[in-house]
Structures are given as structure tokens and as C-alpha cells.
Amino acid sequence: MSIRKRLLLTNIGMIVIPIFCFFFIEILLGYLFFILFKGSPEGNDVDLFIRLRFIAMVVILVITNGLLTYYVSKSILTPIKKLTVAARKISEGDLDYRISSDKKDELGELTNTFDAMRVKLKEAKAAQLQYEQNRKELIASISHDLKTPITSIKGYITGIKDGVANTPEKMERYLETIDKTANEMNELIDELLLYSKLDTEKIPFYMEKVDLYSYFADFIDELSFQIEKENGSAALIANPDDSYIVHADREKLKRAVMNIIQNSLKYIDKEKKEINVYLTAEENRVTVEIKDNGIGIDNEDLPYLFDSFYRTDASRNSSTGGSGLGLSIVKKIIEGHGGTIWAESKPGKGTSIFFTLKKVM
Numbered sequence: 001m002s003i004r005k006r007l008l009l010t011n012i013g014m015i016v017i018p019i020f021c022f023f024f025i026e027i028l029l030g031y032l033f034f035i036l037f038k039g040s041p042e043g044n045d046v047d048l049f050i051r052l053r054f055i056a057m058v059v060i061l062v063i064t065n066g067l068l069t070y071y072v073s074k075s076i077l078t079p080i081k082k083l084t085v086a087a088r089k090i091s092e093g094d095l096d097y098r099i100s101s102d103k104k105d106e107l108g109e110l111t112n113t114f115d116a117m118r119v120k121l122k123e124a125k126a127a128q129l130q131y132e133q134n135r136k137e138l139i140a141s142i143s144h145d146l147k148t149p150i151t152s153i154k155g156y157i158t159g160i161k162d163g164v165a166n167t168p169e170k171m172e173r174y175l176e177t178i179d180k181t182a183n184e185m186n187e188l189i190d191e192l193l194l195y196s197k198l199d200t201e202k203i204p205f206y207m208e209k210v211d212l213y214s215y216f217a218d219f220i221d222e223l224s225f226q227i228e229k230e231n232g233s234a235a236l237i238a239n240p241d242d243s244y245i246v247h248a249d250r251e252k253l254k255r256a257v258m259n260i261i262q263n264s265l266k267y268i269d270k271e272k273k274e275i276n277v278y279l280t281a282e283e284n285r286v287t288v289e290i291k292d293n294g295i296g297i298d299n300e301d302l303p304y305l306f307d308s309f310y311r312t313d314a315s316r317n318s319s320t321g322g323s324g325l326g327l328s329i330v331k332k333i334i335e336g337h338g339g340t341i342w343a344e345s346k347p348g349k350g351t352s353i354f355f356t357l358k359k360v361m
Helices: 003-036 044-091 106-161 168-199 212-230 250-266 326-336
Strands: 208-211 233-237 245-248 274-281 285-292 341-346 350-358
Touching (some): 044 106, 106 168, 208 212, 208 250, 212 233, 212 250, 212 285, 250 274, 250 285, 250 326, 250 350
Parallel strands (some): 233 274
Antiparallel strands (some): 274 285, 285 350
16 A cells, blocks of 8 residues: 555544544443443533543543554554664675565665665675776786787897897897897787777667678688688588578678688687588677587587686687687677677587578568
8 A cells, every 4th residue: 555545544544443433432431431420411410421531531532642642653654764773784795685565655665776776786886896807807907918928029029139140040030030039019909999899889880781691702702711721611501591691780890700711710729720600690689609620619618718818728729829819809799789799519520500590670
């Protein structure tokens, strides 16, 4: 019952209940005075009857008003006290202090809304802590990934200064290594900048209609030409009769696909590299699967595959290279399109990266 109805019924009760009680007392006193004790309807007996009746009426009014006021105030003040205690606990940082109500009035709704706010605050605090942890890990990873090539460059420069590169061949090799390492650092910084802009949503997405069938047909032609030199193959598998037109930013979609392909090619250990792209048209979206025949990923690594700077055990050595941001950037780009991304893999049999894009209706 709402507080408004409760107050209305209480005010009505303060009038109706005393009236009924007064009539009952009137009848009871009349019966006691004039029938049971055979009092006289005149003189002192009547005066005493009137006085007792007045006292009874006052007592009834006081008791009725007191009880009803106590009931209403208790039904209001009790949840308010609980809310006050909960607010104090939350202000002290205790976000586990739970408060709930099964009442159907305004205070019950306020209590449950307050608890929902507490849950949101707890989730926000957990997200903030996770963000801080991720930020620390990100800084540590950036520091490591930048310090390693810088140390290498400094070592080669010191070698040149100390005269270790005492032949034209050595000098050329040292300079080539320095140039290569500097380029790798530059690529890492570019990826860090792109990731940062995507993370803070500072890069606009220029959406247009894109036919994924034609888009990937051209992409696979270029890819096939490149990997055929390494005894590899690439193929597009899709039903040409279906519609694969989506809203997408061509440039950012190309960056996402290239990152996936480069990551796949990096970890294919077979003599013949295979990349297959599957398109599946659904009612409201198109699902893209990019499958390779690489080394695969363990199940415990899959949930972290798209985390920044995360590398699986098989890719921790420096021979594979990479910044660890490639798939993180892919995730940001796909989510920026309003799509979802996930991976499926079996060790030794390859990995499939799936992502969805909104279909043009």
C-alpha cells in the first residue's frame, strides 16, 4: 500500500474508530448505570455518567490517534532508518552492505532503487580497480616492449663507437639491425597511438554500405598472390546468392582483417599455410570467420586472446615479433562497428576468429 493511501486511511480511521467506540461506550455506560446498577436518570448519577462518558471519549481519541500515528510513523521511519544506516555504510566504503524491501510502497521502491545503486557502485568500483590494474600492466608491457629494442639499438651503437664494426660488412649489418629495430619501435608506437584513440573513442567511424562478398573476394585475391609464394593458399567460402551488405568503415575494417590475417600467418607451423574466410548471412547481421591451420590456442588462453599485450605461451619468444596489440585493436574496431568478436581453436589444428557486423536492412 502506498504512503498516500496509508495516510488517507489513517485520517479516516481517526474519525471513524472514535465514533464507533463512543457509541459502544455510550451503550455500555448506559447499561451499567441505569439498568445493572439501577441509577437515576436525574441528579448525581446523570452528572457522573456525563463525566465518565467525556473521559472515555477523550481516552478513546488519545489511544486511537496515538496507535494510528505510531503505526504510520513506524512504517515510514523504520525503512528511513535502514536507508540512513545503509547510506552511512556506503559512504564509509562498505559496498557489500545489502538492503532490500518487499514493501510495495514508495519507500520500498526507494530502498530497492538504493540497493540497485549500491550494486552499480560496486560494479563501477570493481571496474575502476580492474582498469587501474590493466593500466599498470599496460605501462609495464609498454616499458618492456620499448626497453628491449632501445637496449638493442644502444648495444649496436656502442659496438660501432668502440670499433667492433671494423669492416664495411659488419657496419652494414649493424646499421641494418638498428634500422629494423627502430622501425619495429615505430610500428609499436603507431599501434599504441591507434589503440589509445580507439579506447578513448577519439577516432570517428565513417560508415557506408559495404558488400562483404565483393570486399573479401578482392582481399583473398591479393592475399592468395602473396602467400602462394610460400606454398600457401587462401579461399573465400560463401553463398553468392545471399546478401552480405553491411554498415562498415572500409579503412578500419581493412585494418582489423589485416591484423587477424597477419596474426594467423605468424603462427602457422605447417608447410602449407591455409587461410579460409567464411561468410554467413543471418537476419540482422553477417558473421565472418577467418580460419587458419596454425598451431592453435589452448582453451585457457582463449578468454584473454583479445586483451592488450596478451601473448600465448607459444608466442612469447622474440622470433615471432608483434606488439601484443593487434587483436586488441581488432576488438576495438569491431565493437566500434557495434559487432561482437570471439575465437575458437584446437591446439595443433588451427584457430578461427569470428566477428559480426550489422546487416543493411
